[in-house]
Amino acid sequence: MTRRARAAGSPPLSTHAEAGVEADTRLRYRLIHDQLKSAIALGRVAPGLVLLEGPVARIFGTSRVPVRKAFEMLHAGGLLHTFEGRGYLVAHADGSVPEPLRVPLSEAALGFDEAPAPLELPSNSERIYHALEAAVSIGIAFGHFRIDESSAAEAFGVSRGTVREALSRLRDLGLVEKSAYSHWLAGPLTARAVAQDYELRLLLEPAALRASQPHLKRDMLAAALADLDRAIREPDLIDADALQQLETTLHVDCLRHAPNRKLLEMIEHAHMPLTVNHAFFNAFNLHPEPATLSEHRAVLVHLLAADMDAAAAALETHLRAAHKRTLQRLKVLAVLPEPDLPKYMQRIA
Template sequence: MSDPAQETSGDTDTRLRYRLIHDQLKSAIALGRIAPGLVLLEGPVARIFGTSRVPVRKAFEMLHAGGLLHTFEGRGYLVAHPDGRIPDPVRAPLSEAALGFEEAQAPLELPSNSERIYHALEAAVSIAVAFGHYRIDESLAAEVFGVSRGAVREALSRLRDFGLVEKSAYSHWLAGPLTARAVAQDYELRVLLEPAALRAGYAKLSRETIDAACDEIERAILDPDSTDADGLQQLETTLHVDFLQHAPNKKLLVTIDRALMPLTVNHAFFNAFNLHPELATLIEHRAVLFALRDADIDTAARALLLHLHAAQKRTLQRLKVLAVLPEPDLPLYMQRIV
C-alpha cells in the first residue's frame, strides 16, 4: 500500500511479482491443472509470466515451504502429489496450458526498483528498531541501492503503512525504537479488531481457501523444521491478513494493517537466527482454521483471541533476547539518533 486511496481499490497492482506468481501457481496446483511430478524450472516460468527469475525463485521457495513443491536431485522443483507422496519427475514442455492458463500472460507491470529494494529496507528497519532510534537517509539509500529517491520513498511509504517507519515534522524518515509498550499497544488493537474483522468477513471466505490453509498448517505441524522464516511469515499473513480482508469496514482493516509491526519484526528475528516456528504457534493457527472449516465462527474468533494473547508473550520474550545482543552492522543509510 502506498496510498490510502488504494484501500478501496483492488490490491493486484500493489502486490509484488513473487506474490502474483505464487498465487497463480498455487491456484493451478490446487485445482489439479498442473500434474503431480511436473518439473518446474525458473527460466520457463519466468518467460511465461514475463518477468525475471528472481521473483520466480521466491515464489518457488514459498510453494516449497507450503508443501506444494518438492526438491529432488535434478534442477528445479517437482509438483507435489495431493496425498503427500513424492512423484516421479515428469519433464514435459512447459506452456501456458500446462500451467492452466488459457492464454499467454502479460508481463507483470509493477514498480521493479521499489520491489527490488523493499525487502532489503524492510529487513534493515526490522532489525534496527529493536536496537534503538534511527533516521533513514533517503538520498543515501538511493545511492546505496542505485535507484531514484522516488523508488526509496515508495518503499518507505509501504513500510509506514505497516507501522515500521514514520515521517517527522521535518519530513525525516524515522524508525524505532521498538519498545515493549509499543508491542503491547499493537496487540491491544489486534485483540480488539482482528476477531471482529474475521466475524465480519467470514461469510465471504471460500471453502477452497479455508481447506487450502488447513492443509498448509497441517503440513507445517507434521514437519516444523521444514518451515523457515519466510514460510512462517506466509502462514501468519494468511491468518492475520488474507482471512480478514473480506471485512466490509476498510478503516478497520487499515487500522489492523498499521498494528502488524510485530509480525514483521518476528520475521526478522526468525530470519536472523535461522529459526523455525514453535509448535505452539502452529497449533494455535490450526485451532482457528479448523473451527472455520467446521463453520464455527464463535470458536474460531475465540481461538484467534487466545492466539494473539500467546503471540504477544512470545514477541515480548524475543524483544528481551534482542536487548542483550550487540547492535548489528547496519547499512549506512540507517543513522542512529542518540
C-alpha cells in the first residue's frame, strides 16, 4: 500500500535501458524540483502545506521516485521541512517551521494556474505503468484475460515496446505472465494463488526482517511509527496511496537491507496481494482497518526495542491476519458486477 516509496521494484533491464531510465529519472526530478521551487519562492504555495509523494506524482504525471528526489533537494535547500507526520511541510519565507496544513493537493494548491505540462521524456513506460497496473489488478478478480499489446499501444498512444516494458514490470509482481505463444495473460485471481503468496511471505519475510534489522536506522523506524500513530488517530485521512506507503515501509523498506538478494526477489514476486489490495482500496475509496494499523505498529515497536523475536512474531501475526482480510475482499469482489475494463484486456473463456 510502494512503493515505490514503491510496493515493488522495477524489472531487470539491459545496461543501455538502465542508463536510459536513470537519465529519465534525473530529468524528471530536476523539472519537478525547479517548478516547485519557483512556486514556493514566489509565495504561491501556503506555508505549512503538507506535500505527499503520491498526489504530487499524479499532478506531474510521473512516478513517486523523481518526486521523492525533488522533495529531498527542496528539503536540503530549506524550502521544505520534515515533521512527525508523513511527507514534507512547505517552509515559511524566513525558513521557519509552520503548523501542518493538510488540504487536498491540486494544481492550484501547488501554485500553478493550470496543470503542469506532461513531462515528455524518453521513457513512456513509467507513464502508462500505473494505469496498466490498476486495470490488471481489478480485472484479475473477475476472470482470466489476455492483454493485447497492439490495442494497449493504441489506447495509450505509445509503441508496443513501451507497453511490453510496462508489462514486464507487472510480470515481476506476479500480476501477468507470458504464455508459450508469447501472449500476455492475467488472472484469474484465486484464493489458492493468494494463499500461496502468503505462505511464501510467512516463510521469507520474518527471515528477511531478522537479516535486515541490524542495518535499520532508529530515526527511520521512529518516523515510520509516527506515521502509523497519526494514521491510527486520523484513519479517514489515509487513502489507498497512503496505505500503500505504510505497507511499503513495513514489507519493503524494513526488509531491503537483507544481504540475500535472491531472498528479496522471491518476496517481491509474492507481493501481488499488496498490489491487488491497493487497487481494491482505490476503487472503492476505502480507508484501512484499525487492526491493520495496529499490527504494523506492533512490529515497529518491537524493532525500536531491538526485540527481534517479538518483531518477527508480530510480523507473522500480521501476515496471517492480512491473508484472511484479502480473502474476504475477494469474496466481496465476487458478488460485484464486472467493471468496465479497457478494450486491450480481452476475456478468455
